[in-house]
Amino acid sequence: MIRDITIGQYYPVDSVIHRLDPRTKLAGTVIFLISLFVTSSPVGYVLATLVLAGVIKLSRVPFKFMTRGLRAILIVLLLSVSFNIFLTPGTTILKIGFLRATKEGLILAGFMGLRLVYLVIGSSLMTLTTTPTQLTDGLEKSLRFLNRVGVPVHDIAMMMSIALRFIPILVEETDKIMKAQTARGADFDSGNLIQRAKAMIPLLVPLFVSAFRRASDLAMAMEARCYHGGEGRTKMHPLRYETRDRIAYLLMFVYLALMIASRFIRFRLF
Amino acid sequence: MNIISAAHVVYDYLIRDENDKVVDKRTALRDVSLEIAQGSFVCLLGHNGSGKSTFAKLINAMNLPGEGTVLVSGMDTKDESHLLDIRMTAGMVFQNPDNQIISNVVEEDVGFGPENIGVPEDEILQRVDEALQKVGMTAYRLKSPNQLSGGQKQRVAIAGIVAMRPKCIVMDEPTAMLDPTGRKDVLSAVHELNKKEGVTVVLITHYMEEAVDADRVVVLEKGEIAKASDGSLMDGTPREIFSKVEDLRRLRLSVPVITELGYELKQAGLPLRDGILTRDELVKELVRIKAQ
Amino acid sequence: MSIRAENLSYIYNEGTVMETYAIRDVSFEIGDGTFVGLIGHTGSGKSTLIQHLNGLLKPSRGTVYFNGEDIFAEGYNMKALRGHVGLVFQYPEYQLFEEDVLTDVMFGPKNLGCSDDVAKERAIRALTQCGVDEGRFDRSPFELSGGYKRRVAIAGVIAMEPDVLILDEPTAGLDPHGRDEILGMISRLHKERKMTVILVSHSMDDVAEHADKIMVLNHGELLFYDTPREVFKHAAELESYGLSAPEITYLAADLNAAGISVDPSMSTIEEAKEEILKALGR
Numbered sequence: 150m151i152r153d154i155t156i157g158q159y160y161p162v163d164s165v166i167h168r169l170d171p172r173t174k175l176a177g178t179v180i181f182l183i184s185l186f187v188t189s190s191p192v193g194y195v196l197a198t199l200v201l202a203g204v205i206k207l208s209r210v211p212f213k214f215m216t217r218g219l220r221a222i223l224i225v226l227l228l229s230v231s232f233n234i235f236l237t238p239g240t241t242i243l244k245i246g247f248l249r250a251t252k253e254g255l256i257l258a259g260f261m262g263l264r265l266v267y268l269v270i271g272s273s274l275m276t277l278t279t280t281p282t283q284l285t286d287g288l289e290k291s292l293r294f295l296n297r298v299g300v301p302v303h304d305i306a307m308m309m310s311i312a313l314r315f316i317p318i319l320v321e322e323t324d325k326i327m328k329a330q331t332a333r334g335a336d337f338d339s340g341n342l343i344q345r346a347k348a349m350i351p352l353l354v355p356l357f358v359s360a361f362r363r364a365s366d367l368a369m370a371m372e373a374r375c376y377h378g379g380e381g382r383t384k385m386h387p388l389r390y391e392t393r394d395r396i397a398y399l400l401m402f403v404y405l406a407l408m409i410a411s412r413f414i415r416f417r418l419f
Numbered sequence: 420m421n422i423i424s425a426a427h428v429v430y431d432y433l434i435r436d437e438n439d440k441v442v443d444k445r446t447a448l449r450d451v452s453l454e455i456a457q458g459s460f461v462c463l464l465g466h467n468g469s470g471k472s473t474f475a476k477l478i479n480a481m482n483l484p485g486e487g488t489v490l491v492s493g494m495d496t497k498d499e500s501h502l503l504d505i506r507m508t509a510g511m512v513f514q515n516p517d518n519q520i521i522s523n524v525v526e527e528d529v530g531f532g533p534e535n536i537g538v539p540e541d542e543i544l545q546r547v548d549e550a551l552q553k554v555g556m557t558a559y560r561l562k563s564p565n566q567l568s569g570g571q572k573q574r575v576a577i578a579g580i581v582a583m584r585p586k587c588i589v590m591d592e593p594t595a596m597l598d599p600t601g602r603k604d605v606l607s608a609v610h611e612l613n614k615k616e617g618v619t620v621v622l623i624t625h626y627m628e629e630a631v632d633a634d635r636v637v638v639l640e641k642g643e644i645a646k647a648s649d650g651s652l653m654d655g656t657p658r659e660i661f662s663k664v665e666d667l668r669r670l671r672l673s674v675p676v677i678t679e680l681g682y683e684l685k686q687a688g689l690p691l692r693d694g695i696l697t698r699d700e701l702v703k704e705l706v707r708i709k710a711q
Numbered sequence: 712m713s714i715r716a717e718n719l720s721y722i723y724n725e726g727t728v729m730e731t732y733a734i735r736d737v738s739f740e741i742g743d744g745t746f747v748g749l750i751g752h753t754g755s756g757k758s759t760l761i762q763h764l765n766g767l768l769k770p771s772r773g774t775v776y777f778n779g780e781d782i783f784a785e786g787y788n789m790k791a792l793r794g795h796v797g798l799v800f801q802y803p804e805y806q807l808f809e810e811d812v813l814t815d816v817m818f819g820p821k822n823l824g825c826s827d828d829v830a831k832e833r834a835i836r837a838l839t840q841c842g843v844d845e846g847r848f849d850r851s852p853f854e855l856s857g858g859y860k861r862r863v864a865i866a867g868v869i870a871m872e873p874d875v876l877i878l879d880e881p882t883a884g885l886d887p888h889g890r891d892e893i894l895g896m897i898s899r900l901h902k903e904r905k906m907t908v909i910l911v912s913h914s915m916d917d918v919a920e921h922a923d924k925i926m927v928l929n930h931g932e933l934l935f936y937d938t939p940r941e942v943f944k945h946a947a948e949l950e951s952y953g954l955s956a957p958e959i960t961y962l963a964a965d966l967n968a969a970g971i972s973v974d975p976s977m978s979t980i981e982e983a984k985e986e987i988l989k990a991l992g993r
Contacts, residue, residue, distance in 0.1 A: 159523060161561050281523045314523050317565050328767050329806040332798040333867060334790060334822025354808035363518050370519035373479055373511040374579060375503050375535040385530035385543040466886045467857060568753060595884045598753045598913045600953055625886045671888035676916060676958045683984050688993065702965045709971060709991055
């Protein structure tokens, strides 16, 4: 299940989306997320779907990688959809016991579900086409103004980037320690809640010890490579807006404007 | 010319209690003096706890000597104004390849060092190209380190140091966690750097076979350069050191398999010469004896 | 206590385009008290294979029999199996977690249902056999040196008193002295406790000295399963798979080529010494 989360899993191909400045992609993602909430018009959603499909196509990342992230939120998705179906007042179309599914609920659930799915796909698309380093660079540069109010933006960005690098390693390690303890007769799957929580100790202690050891090793390796904070640091790939970024920004604003406009298009589905 | 000169170095690990008060100390190095010539390939041997790693960390100012001085290219490691220069001059590669790769993309990781020392953008790219090519990892430039084998990761780590254009690379058991293929690849990359680029290499290893091709072997024991039974220092060419089989055994080290066989045969009465290092040498010696 | 694998295959992403065999159609039988060296380079499927032998991984095809019983059959007692087939993972010291050495080693026996007293007794015996002295029993495992951590971790599996002991590269990362000590300890356990041992290693030299039989895996397929002598006769073939025979076996080939005739399948220093002295008429 942990392995299913696509965040931080860069998909290495060359595409126009990959080449965009990470700040552009960040802005694009935020705009896309906002656009999903400014309208609930079917026309708007058709537009959003087309745009999303277009960007996926341009990114050259296989579609199945996008949906991988969905598995992790499947439960949230099912819950919110069923809440909407059954708890929205309106015309009853189906009755199961005391639960009443309503037409309005169904429509709302459809939109909610779609929003959630697009939300995940949209953000996965960004992480799949942007290396974590670019992403943190992008965040670092976009949020640099916070430096003035005393937020150590560079350090936070560096921490994020390292965390992303070590997530897969620690996931693998968890798996290994779990197997090693199982081989020593440990049982992680049965018993009541308290027993299960206790059974986690042989897993969590080694995991923490290992994480601290890695952290101290890494700190030493970084120091040995002359790391001394953000001061006087240059960048191998400094962020610079290109023509393609300007075009992308233009398209994003046109899209957002259209989405807002779609609020006012009268269109009845049923 | 000496790239590294350590004079009468003492290093203690201080053991502190909860209130940060020093309650005890463990001496890791006592009075070590060692000069390393520019361009040489030096192997440091010694069992765990002999002080090898402590010494390695003194070279690039990760540790500072309690007494004595360490000079790197003439710069005193205690002089803080030279800190970055020293670390650029003497780069360091560690044992665990996973714990020293910082970035998620090979080329970005190799560029990390140059970025830290403020190298201009165009030059970073050029240095990364060169460094990857020198360790034979150009094809993996855009890969994630997670997709690489241990030996490949370790070569990326070496490239990360090479990109800082050091005069010296200190390697603390870089092959300990690798399989034989990975070990061979890393070793040949390091030898290449030493021969072609003239980079000084200080290699700490437990694999005696890796020391055979070094210019010089130094054995450490209890924080000092070990002494042979005849009173001489265990510091010399691989042939000199590996001919002292008894001493190495006493120091809880082994010798390369072929050297050991040569020693055993000599003990059994064959008139072999001391310190045979390779199969070829042993075969030649045996052919000579047979012809007699 | 025999272990038998029958047409064992483990497939990743079965039925997709990414389908890959980690091990493919592997069959063998390991008899009681045998010392087996399992050799193969990284990615050859060694680790996958051994995890099937105590049921940590479930095969895609085929099965494993322990004492004639199918361990993957419905209702088979897996926990009991883990007591019979002990598995020591690579860098096992990373699984230590208790506050003191003795309690950590007691973890396995207690999971098997032993009382505190019995578990303690077993732990003390295992630690002693692994060369950990009493003075270290109540120390924190995290304070010990690397070599001792490794011993404590191995003792943690030995204390379960398995009939079969599987070790995945138990000497990785140790210094020569530590390597010799761990190998010596395993060899002693094999002799004293009549344990079946499966030792996974990269080093032909380590395996040549101790193993009765050698199993060679390449890309998930079983290439050889025979005595060291027979396996090392295929030195050239091993080489083509990126594996090497022991240094001494290469020496044998060189000597024979130079007109000093020795047994071409010799593999240890002891054998070589005898052969060479014999060939030179000493």
